[in-house]
Amino acid sequence: MNIKNFIFILLFVTIYSFTKIEIYKPNHFPEPFIPEQNQLTEDRIKLGKKLFFDPILSRDSTISCSTCHNPRFAFTDRKEKAVGIKGNVVNRNTPTLTNVAYNNSFMLDGVNPSLENQALVPFHEKNEFDLHILIASDRLLNDSAYVDLSMRAYGKNPSPYVITSALANFQRTLISGNSKYDQHINNNIVLTESEAKGKDLFFNKLHCTECHSGFNFTNYSLTNNGLYEFYPDSGRIRLTGDINDRAVFKVPTLRNIEVTYPYMHDGSINTLENVIYHYMSGGKNHENKHEILKPFFLNTDEVNSLISFLYTLTDTSFINQQ
Ligand code: HEC
Ligand code: HEC
Structure with a gap:
């Protein structure tokens, strides 16, 4: 040459x-x-x-x-x-x-x-x-x-x-947006009856989207979801020194939530069922707990429907990437 x-x-x-x-x-x-x-x-x-x-x-x-x-x-x-x-x-x-x-x-x-x-x-x-x-x-x-x-x-x-x-x-290339839920909203892939019921609970009947909203199921805010009355981990106050930030943590995405157990900042909740029971209880009394978190009731069928909706956020092509 x-x-x-x-x-x-x-x-x-x-x-x-x-x-x-x-x-x-x-x-x-x-x-x-x-x-x-x-x-x-x-x-x-x-x-x-x-x-x-x-x-x-x-x-x-x-x-x-x-x-x-x-x-x-x-x-x-x-x-x-x-x-x-x-x-x-x-x-x-x-x-x-x-x-x-x-x-x-x-x-x-x-x-x-x-x-x-x-x-x-x-x-x-x-x-x-x-x-x-x-x-x-x-x-x-x-x-x-x-x-x-x-x-x-x-x-x-x-x-x-x-x-x-x-x-x-x-x-920055770790983008996940091809779950059953995405296929449902983009290509009208039909949800099962249970998934559809869970979707309605999530978006319309419960308060989940106050925090887990938008395309990535988080509003990117930091708040307290009432996990404990006394937190061993002090959360954001470590950074700001502001008492309003005590035990405050980032709202996580719910995408691929089926496979990312155990849950919460300390991995203290093992199953989605128990996460839902936590929210049903309204959470523990903490001075920084978000005010929208109040007790509510779901029957077993509704709990299962909410879980099956959350499972539609699993993106197998993302998880199986090489
Ligand atoms: C006031 C805001 C808020 C509302 C309302 C809320 N969440 Fe959360 N959620 C959070 C925060 C903050 C965390 C993380 C807490 C931590 O790390 O300790 C969280 C964590 C979770 C987790 C565990 C995620 C993980 O990766 O560990 C699941 C699942 C979840 N929420 C589902 C729900 C469902 C279902 C609803 C409705 C019933 C709901 N959330 C309502 C703020 C909220
Ligand atoms: C020993 C386990 C461990 C290893 C190794 C590790 N991480 Fe992490 N990573 C964590 C934990 C735990 C957190 C949460 C830390 C916290 O909030 O204090 C985290 C947080 C993160 C976050 C922040 C995510 C968010 O949503 O805020 C990113 C990004 C990250 N890690 C990337 C990396 C990269 C890149 C490497 C390799 C250079 C790495 N991690 C190595 C356990 C690990």
């Missing part, structure tokens, strides 16, 4: 690999926010995905992001509280990463402002990776596959910036 052709191909490959791509999203979803300096590209997503599944990021190379955020369970772990390096237990339940691109705050108390920032947390947490991110990036520098991919993705060698950016880039 002569030098002119070589330069031409090099230029082409460079431009191609930096070309931003559109996020895959269903038409009934809004555009997620993507920071200007971290637009999605094929190589960035590829690098982020490789990092997400690689235990090299933890001190003893045993734990990856996917240990806790397992795609099969909609990026959760089926544990009451997350378990990291050396079997150490984290003090909270692992949240799903379903549609995480749309979150406007991260962590269960909303302490983190961006996905890029959030990606730093597992490194310095003693119970998660327990590895300084500079040591992690030195490890990657010794791996030619990572160096290549990092150059193609960001034009730089592996660094904390590259690691956190790539992880955020990959996570």
